[in-house]
Amino acid sequence: MEQHNAQRPAAGRPRLTREQWLARRRRRRLRLVRNWVLFLSACGAAVGLMTGLILWALPQAVALLGGRQEFTAPSYDLSGYLCDPDDPLLILVNNNLPLTETPAPALAAADDAGVQLEKQAAEAYRAMAAAAAQVGIQLRLAGGYQTPEQAQQAFDACKQGYLDDGMSDAEADARAASIVPRPGCNESVTGFAAEILAEGYDTKDTGFADTDAFRWLSAYAADYGFILRWPEDRQAATGMVFEPWHWRYVGVENARAMFASGLSLEEFLAVSRLS
CATH class of the missing domain: 1.20.5 (Single alpha-helices involved in coiled-coils or other helix-helix interfaces)
Incomplete structure (x- = not known):
């Protein structure tokens, strides 16, 4: 139980x-x-x-x-290219050809920091920076569009530095103008000029020419419409010292043709007008 x-x-x-x-x-x-x-x-x-x-x-x-990285520039088929010297993208501004009127470019932010370029140039720069990043190169936009007042201030500051060094007014003016264009002669007011450096190198000096970023730009910038505006071997034609950080947007086809020619913008347009 x-x-x-x-x-x-x-x-x-x-x-x-x-x-x-x-x-x-x-x-x-x-x-x-x-x-x-x-x-x-x-x-x-x-x-x-x-x-x-x-x-x-x-x-x-x-x-x-x-x-050190090396980059090989592509070869371009320019058989169908015809230069139009009146192309607005090829506007020539220098100490001998001042602007006849103040530009009013359509601007856009070219990077996340808000540096502005002309709209087409801004879009091209973003694409170029993204392509460079794919191979470990981080471009940095150190300068872009300037108002006429900012261009004036940049020239005055450069000239004053030489005056402080003891140069005469004429000497300081000439020296400054070979580095920063005179007021009214600075293409930065068009929005097409871009001052490009890279992460790890933020000084605007000729040492930038010995960086991977500069070598990459030298090989591929034309594919995005940019040219080195004041090359080291074209100083007699440009009237400006070599500035490896100063690039200029001219459009892809124009840039490729100019790159292939080895000429400065001044020389390229002069030859085109004679053709």
């Missing part, structure tokens, strides 16, 4: 019916499936994040470990 009573179910825990047992089993399986889905989703997100970080870091590592 005692043994028979010991086999009874404990009070307070009624036996589950088959349907209740199956329902509980299904709920457990659903929880298990849900937990696995959440786990795998988390793993997928982690893998995606790691992949993104690797893809971002790889070019940086290559640039750091590989030392």
Whole structure:
């Protein structure tokens, strides 16, 4: 009698019916499936994040470990190119050709810092900076559009520096004008001039010419419509000292033709008008 009573179910825990047992089993399986889905989703997100970080870091590592990078400029088929000297993108502004009227370019931010260029130039710069970043080169826009007042201030500051060094007014004026164009002669007011440096090199000096960023620009900037405005070997034609950070937007086809010619903007337009 005692043994028979010991086999009874404990009070307070009624036996589950088959349907209740199956329902509980299904709920457990659903929880298990849900937990696995959440786990795998988390793993997928982690893998995606790691992949993104690797893809971002790889070019940086290559640039750091590989030392000096060399870039080969493409060859261009210019058989169908015809220069239009009156193309607005080819406007020539220098110390001998001052602006006849103040430009009013449509401007746009060319980078996340808000530096402005003429709208087409801004779009081209963004595309160029993105392409450079793919090989670990982080371009930095150090200057862009200037108002006439800002251009005046830039020239005056440069000239004053030479006056402070003891130069005569005429000497200081001539020296400053070979570095910063005189007021009314500065193409920065068109919005087409871009002063480009790179992360890790933020000084506007000729040392920039020995950076991977400059070598990349020298090879590929024409594909985005930019030319080196004052090349080292064209100083007699431009009247300006070599400034490896000073680039000018002229449009892709014009830039490619100018790059292939090896001429400065002054020379290129002079030859085109004679053709």
